[in-house]
Amino acid sequence: MAVYTDVSDEDIARFVAEYDIGKVVSFKGIAEGVENTNFLLHTDQAPFILTLYEKRVNPDDLPFFLGLMDHLSSKGLNCPTPIHGTDGVALRRLCGRPAAITSFLQGMSPRRVLPHHCAGLGDALAQFHLAGQDFDNYRANALSVKSWRPLFESCGNGADDIMPGLSAMIAAELDYLETNWPAKLPAGVIHADLFTDNVFFFPGQEEVSGLIDFYFACNDLLAYDIAICMNAWCFEPDNSFNVTKAQNLLAHYTRTRPLGADEIAALPVLARGSALRFLLTRLYDWINTPEGALVTPKDPREYISKLRFHQKVTSPAAYGIGDL
Numbered sequence: 001m002a003v004y005t006d007v008s009d010e011d012i013a014r015f016v017a018e019y020d021i022g023k024v025v026s027f028k029g030i031a032e033g034v035e036n037t038n039f040l041l042h043t044d045q046a047p048f049i050l051t052l053y054e055k056r057v058n059p060d061d062l063p064f065f066l067g068l069m070d071h072l073s074s075k076g077l078n079c080p081t082p083i084h085g086t087d088g089v090a091l092r093r094l095c096g097r098p099a100a101i102t103s104f105l106q107g108m109s110p111r112r113v114l115p116h117h118c119a120g121l122g123d124a125l126a127q128f129h130l131a132g133q134d135f136d137n138y139r140a141n142a143l144s145v146k147s148w149r150p151l152f153e154s155c156g157n158g159a160d161d162i163m164p165g166l167s168a169m170i171a172a173e174l175d176y177l178e179t180n181w182p183a184k185l186p187a188g189v190i191h192a193d194l195f196t197d198n199v200f201f202f203p204g205q206e207e208v209s210g211l212i213d214f215y216f217a218c219n220d221l222l223a224y225d226i227a228i229c230m231n232a233w234c235f236e237p238d239n240s241f242n243v244t245k246a247q248n249l250l251a252h253y254t255r256t257r258p259l260g261a262d263e264i265a266a267l268p269v270l271a272r273g274s275a276l277r278f279l280l281t282r283l284y285d286w287i288n289t290p291e292g293a294l295v296t297p298k299d300p301r302e303y304i305s306k307l308r309f310h311q312k313v314t315s316p317a318a319y320g321i322g323d324l
């Protein structure tokens with residue numbers, strides 16, 4: 001569960017009084033998520049999400065994240081809108097933590113990903129990339145290629161405890177990626193964590209109803225965001241790759257933002273990089289989550305298997321892109 005900070009009824013009533021959003025009717029912790037403390041807050045006017053930012057979020061990054069949500073909302077993208085207090089300030093403090101209230105989005109993340117979800121995701125991702133083009137703040141990706149080796153080194157021998165030989169595999173992959181990482185592809189604001197839990201749909205519909213959780217957003221290669229989505233959405237629970245899902249994702253993305261030949265050619269290396277990024281962060285969390293902690297760390301092994309798949313890919317056609 002992800003309620004790290006307890007907020008009393010008095011605290012919340014005092015906090016909500018700093019906004020023009022009515023009076024608190026109900027207030028309860030949300031179990032999903034691992035990074036921050038989230039509450040579903042109902043006032044007599046509307047539902048809202050209250051987030052208290054926990055240790056892993058750098059407070060200096062919060063103006064970027066909240067400013068991005070403001071920007072995307074103003075462009076018509078369906079994402080949480082930061083609510084500003086009566087003094088105009090959105091980023092505040094509650095119970096010793098930075099905190100913000102955002103609008104509540106209707107819809108649900110898919111329990112089981114079907115090919116039509118990947119089509120809707122492709123449209124939404126491209127719309128998000130275009131909407132971010134004139135956002136004038138900058139945040140470097142703290143989890144891009146340069147950070148992977150130090151992250152790996154901080155895991156010590158942990159990799160081999162998970163799977164004998166994993167350390168050598170990661171070391172060789174780092175050598176490959178550091179040499180072959182593309183430098184000159186179109187860049188802009190990326191979501192960087194657009195997993196299924198961060199994308200909402202209305203039941204039975206292809207169109208995405210909303211995107212949430214912009215707390216890894218940063219400036220990086222736009223096609224890298226596609227690679228992250230391919231890894232998160234286009235593998236089946238048995239870790240086999242579903243090319244129909246990838247084809248839907250890519251075909252719908254390119255309807256809104258056509259991909260350059262250089263971006264298409266780079267997809268295999270970007271997919272390898274994305275697989276390694278989530279393998280490493282999961283490995284780090286696996287090693288560093290104390291026993292009995294409230295949060296269950298995600299399994300790094302899923303991303304070993306995804307990485308192996310992309311290492312065997314010899315052409316972007318493996319992702320169904322040849323048929324566009």
Ligand SMILES: Nc1ncnc2c1ncn2[C@@H]1O[C@H](COP(=O)(O)OP(=O)(O)OP(=O)(O)O)[C@@H](O)[C@H]1O
Nearest residue numbers: 030032033034035036038049080103104105212213
């Ligand atoms: N604006 C919103 N509207 C509706 N529900 C939301 C909204 N924001 C968050 N939620 C709900 O809260 C849950 C946790 O939110 P979020 O994913 O932002 O948390 P997190 O701790 O940053 O998690 P993680 O990084 O692990 O995905 C979501 O899965 C969703 O159910």
Ligand SMILES: N[C@@H](CCO)C(=O)O
Nearest residue numbers: 193195278281282298
């Ligand atoms: N999406 C990440 C978790 C943190 O946001 C993962 O699946 O490893």
